[in-house]
Amino acid sequence: MENMNIKKLAKELNLSVSTVSKALHDSYEIKAETKEKVLALAKQLNYQPNPFASSLRRNSSKTIAVVIPEIAHNFFSLVINGIESIAEELKYHVLIYITHEIPEKEEQIIRHLLNGRVDGILISSSGTSNNNTHYHELVQKGIPFVFFDRANFEIDAPKVITDDYQAGFQATDHLIKRQCKHFAFLSLSNQMTVINHRKDGFLAALKQYQIEPSHVHIIEAGTDETLSFQIIRDFLQPLPESLGIFSSVEKLAIQTYHICKEINILIPNQLKIISFSNLPTAALLNPALSTLTQPAFSIGKEAALLLFQSIRNKGKIQPITTLPQIVLKSTLFIRESTKM
Amino acid sequence: MENMNIKKLAKELNLSVSTVSKALHDSYEIKAETKEKVLALAKQLNYQPNPFASSLRRNSSKTIAVVIPEIAHNFFSLVINGIESIAEELKYHVLIYITHEIPEKEEQIIRHLLNGRVDGILISSSGTSNNNTHYHELVQKGIPFVFFDRANFEIDAPKVITDDYQAGFQATDHLIKRQCKHFAFLSLSNQMTVINHRKDGFLAALKQYQIEPSHVHIIEAGTDETLSFQIIRDFLQPLPESLGIFSSVEKLAIQTYHICKEINILIPNQLKIISFSNLPTAALLNPALSTLTQPAFSIGKEAALLLFQSIRNKGKIQPITTLPQIVLKSTLFIRESTKM
DNA sequence: TTTAATTACGAAATCGTTTTCGTACTCTTC
DNA sequence: GAAGAGTACGAAAACGATTTCGTAATTAAA
Numbered sequence: 001m002e003n004m005n006i007k008k009l010a011k012e013l014n015l016s017v018s019t020v021s022k023a024l025h026d027s028y029e030i031k032a033e034t035k036e037k038v039l040a041l042a043k044q045l046n047y048q049p050n051p052f053a054s055s056l057r058r059n060s061s062k063t064i065a066v067v068i069p070e071i072a073h074n075f076f077s078l079v080i081n082g083i084e085s086i087a088e089e090l091k092y093h094v095l096i097y098i099t100h101e102i103p104e105k106e107e108q109i110i111r112h113l114l115n116g117r118v119d120g121i122l123i124s125s126s127g128t129s130n131n132n133t134h135y136h137e138l139v140q141k142g143i144p145f146v147f148f149d150r151a152n153f154e155i156d157a158p159k160v161i162t163d164d165y166q167a168g169f170q171a172t173d174h175l176i177k178r179q180c181k182h183f184a185f186l187s188l189s190n191q192m193t194v195i196n197h198r199k200d201g202f203l204a205a206l207k208q209y210q211i212e213p214s215h216v217h218i219i220e221a222g223t224d225e226t227l228s229f230q231i232i233r234d235f236l237q238p239l240p241e242s243l244g245i246f247s248s249v250e251k252l253a254i255q256t257y258h259i260c261k262e263i264n265i266l267i268p269n270q271l272k273i274i275s276f277s278n279l280p281t282a283a284l285l286n287p288a289l290s291t292l293t294q295p296a297f298s299i300g301k302e303a304a305l306l307l308f309q310s311i312r313n314k315g316k317i318q319p320i321t322t323l324p325q326i327v328l329k330s331t332l333f334i335r336e337s338t339k340m
Numbered sequence: 341m342e343n344m345n346i347k348k349l350a351k352e353l354n355l356s357v358s359t360v361s362k363a364l365h366d367s368y369e370i371k372a373e374t375k376e377k378v379l380a381l382a383k384q385l386n387y388q389p390n391p392f393a394s395s396l397r398r399n400s401s402k403t404i405a406v407v408i409p410e411i412a413h414n415f416f417s418l419v420i421n422g423i424e425s426i427a428e429e430l431k432y433h434v435l436i437y438i439t440h441e442i443p444e445k446e447e448q449i450i451r452h453l454l455n456g457r458v459d460g461i462l463i464s465s466s467g468t469s470n471n472n473t474h475y476h477e478l479v480q481k482g483i484p485f486v487f488f489d490r491a492n493f494e495i496d497a498p499k500v501i502t503d504d505y506q507a508g509f510q511a512t513d514h515l516i517k518r519q520c521k522h523f524a525f526l527s528l529s530n531q532m533t534v535i536n537h538r539k540d541g542f543l544a545a546l547k548q549y550q551i552e553p554s555h556v557h558i559i560e561a562g563t564d565e566t567l568s569f570q571i572i573r574d575f576l577q578p579l580p581e582s583l584g585i586f587s588s589v590e591k592l593a594i595q596t597y598h599i600c601k602e603i604n605i606l607i608p609n610q611l612k613i614i615s616f617s618n619l620p621t622a623a624l625l626n627p628a629l630s631t632l633t634q635p636a637f638s639i640g641k642e643a644a645l646l647l648f649q650s651i652r653n654k655g656k657i658q659p660i661t662t663l664p665q666i667v668l669k670s671t672l673f674i675r676e677s678t679k680m
Numbered sequence: 681t682t683t684a685a686t687t688a689c690g691a692a693a694t695c696g697t698t699t700t701c702g703t704a705c706t707c708t709t710c
Numbered sequence: 711g712a713a714g715a716g717t718a719c720g721a722a723a724a725c726g727a728t729t730t731c732g733t734a735a736t737t738a739a740a
Contacts, residue, residue, distance in 0.1 A: 046454075050456060051457045055392040072420075096436050
C-alpha cells in the first residue's frame with residue numbers, strides 16, 4: 001500500500017486501467033456516473049499520478065528551465081518573480097540554473113537540457129557570442145527557448161529586451177546637462193550585447209554634444225569582484241575633473257559608492273553617477289542613486305508568455321514573419337547622485 | 341531519427357538493450373572493450389538518457405524543491421545560491437516554488453510534491469504553525485525535507501536556523517547601551533517562530549535592564565506592504581522619545597527609512613534603528629544601517645547538505661538520536677543608524 | 681576429466697501512465 | 711428487423727530506461 005497508482009485504483013473500482021485513466025482526464029468516452037465514482041475514490045485515496053510515467057508517455061514535462069548568470073541580484077530575482085507568476089498560473093514547474101557568468105557552464109547546462117527534461121528554456125545569456133553551437137542544438141532539437149535581457153542576436157529566437165540604446169542615451173544626456181566634463185562608462189564586458197547597446201547610446205549622446213574624445217572613458221571592469229574594485233579605484237585616482245559616470249549595471253555602481261566612501265570622493269559634488277539598477281534602496285542611499293530601472297517583473301512575465309506560446313506552437317508550422325522581439329522601456333529616476 | 345535512445349544505440353552496436361544500459365552504467369558484468377565501444381558511439385551520436393524513463397524505473401528524480409515565501413529578497417537569493425552550490429556539485433536539479441507568504445499556497449505546493457516529483461524538499465515555512473498536516477503527509481510518504489530559517493518546531497525534521505534569540509538580545513543590548521529610552525520591535529507576524537525568537541531576545545534584554553514596560557512597543561506590521569507602511573507611520577507619529585527600533589526583517593527597516601525621510605525624522609538623532617538584513621547596500625544607506633546579518637549562503641549550503649544526507653539515508657533505519665538541528669551565528673554590524 | 685565458478689551477454693519484466701484499437705451493447709431509422 | 715450509429719468500456723501496445731534472471735562459453739579447481 002506504499003503508493004497509490006492507477007492500477008490499484010482500477011482494481012478497487014472493478015474497472016480497467018484505461019477506463020480509470022480516461023475518467024481522470026474527463027474523456028467523452030466515459031459516462032458521468034463512472035467519472036464521478038473514479039474521481040471520488042481518487043480523492044479519497046489521495047491518488048496523484050506519477051509525473052514521470054506521465055511525462056514519459058506524453059513526452060512533455062510541464063517544466064521550464066530558467067538559466068541566469070546569477071541569482072543574488074535584484075534584477076534577476078524580480079524576473080524570476082515575473083516568470084513564476086505565469087508558470088504558476090499554467091501549472092508549470094520552474095527549474096533554476098545559475099551560470100555564475102561562466103559561458104562554459106551555460107553551455108554545459110543547455111546541453112544537458114537537450115535530454116527533454118524541460119519543455120522550454122528562458123535564457124539570460126552569459127555567453128560571449130563566440131560559441132553559439134549550444135543554441136543551435138536547441139533549435140535543431142526543437143526545444144523552444146526565449147532570451148531575456150541578455151540576448152544573443154545571432155540566434156533566431158524570441159527575445160524580451162529593453163530599450164538599452166535609448167536608455168543609455170538618456171542617461172548620458174542627463175549627465176551632460178548636469179555639466180559633467182569627463183564621462184565614464186562602467187562596463188561588465190565588451191562581449192555582451194546589452195552592455196554594448198547601453199554603451200552605444202552613451203557614445204551617441206556624447207557625439208551629439210561633440211564631447212572631446214579624450215574626455216570619454218570606457219572602463220572594462222569585468223565580472224570578477226576584486227578585480228573590478230581595483231580597476232574602478234585605479235580609474236578614480238586621480239579623479240578626472242567633473243566626472244560623470246554611467247554604470248551599466250548595479251553592482252559596479254555599488255562598488256563605486258564603496259570606493260568613493262573609502263577615498264573620500266563626494267557624490268555628487270566631485271563625481272556624478274547614474275546606473276542601471278533595480279535596487280529597492282536606491283532612493284535611500286547616501287546620496288540617493290539616480291537610476292535607469294528596467295521593468296524586471298514584466299520582462300519575466302513577457303518572456304514566460306512568449307515561451308509558453310512557443311511551446312504551444314511546437315510542431316505547428318512557424319509563421320514566416322520574424323520571431324517576436326518585445327522591447328520594454330526602462331524608467332529614469334533622477335535622484336541626488338546626479339544633482340548639480 | 342528524431343531522438344536517440346538506448347534501443348537505437350543497441351541496434352547500431354549489435355548489442356542488446358540491457359548490455360548497452362549496463363555498459364553505460366559501468367557495470368562489472370560488461371567487459372572493458374564493449375564498454376569503450378558503447379561509450380564511444382553514445383558520445384558520437386550524442387546520446388542522452390531520457391530522464392523520465394530513468395526516474396520512473398529508479399524511482400528517483402535527481403531533483404529537489406526549494407519552497408520559499410518570496411524570492412526578491414536578498415536573504416533568500418543568497419540561500420538559493422548556497423543550495424545551488426551543493427546541488428550543482430551532486431548533479432541535482434533545483435525546482436523553485438514561491439508561496440508569497442500565503443500558508444494555503446505552501447500547503448498546496450507541498451501536497452503537490454507528494455507525487456514523487458522530487459527526492460527532497462527545502463522549506464522556509466510561510467505557515468502559521470496552525471496547520472501542519474501537509475508536513476505530516478511528507479513524513480508519512482517518506483519524503484525527506486529540511487527546514488531552514490523559518491522552521492516549524494512541532495515537526496520532527498532537520499533544521500538549519502540561526503541564533504535568533506541571542507541575536508535579538510544582542511541587538512537590543514546595543515540599543516540600550518546607545519541610551520535609547522523607548523524600544524520598538526517591528527514584527528512580521530506573531531505566528532512565525534523565527535520572529536518570535538528574535539522578539540524573545542529583545543524582551544529578555546529589556547527585562548534584564550529593567551526597562552519600564554510602557555516603554556516597550558511590539559509593532560505587528562504584517563506582510564502586506566501598504567498596510568505595514570501605514571502601521572509603522574502611525575506608530576512614529578507622535579515620535580516616542582529616544583526611540584530605538586529593532587526590525588526583525590530587512591523590509592520593515594527599509595520602510596521605516598522611507599517613512600523617516602518622508603516625515604523628516606532624523607536617524608540616528610531622533611530614532612535609532614537596527615535590523616536583521618542581508619542588504620549589500622546597508623553600509624551605503626543614509627545613514628548606514630546597523631545590521632544583524634545572517635550567514636545566508638551557509639544556511640543554504642548546510643540545509644542542502646542535510647537534505648542530501650537525508651536522501652541518502654532514506655529507507656535505512658533512522659538513528660534514535662534527535663534529528664540534526666544546525667544553529668549558525670548571525671553577525672552584528674554596528675553602523676551609523678545606531679550612533680549616539 | 682568432470683565439476684564448479686566466472687565472465688559476458690540477452691530476454692523479458694517492470695516502473696505507471698496514455699492512447700489506440702477493438703468490441704459488446706443499445707438505440708435509431710427506414 | 712437489418713443496418714448503421716452511437717455509447718461505454720477493456721486489452722494491449724506504447725514511452726525509454728533499469729534490473730532480474732537465465733544461460734552459453736570460458737576458465738579454474740578437484
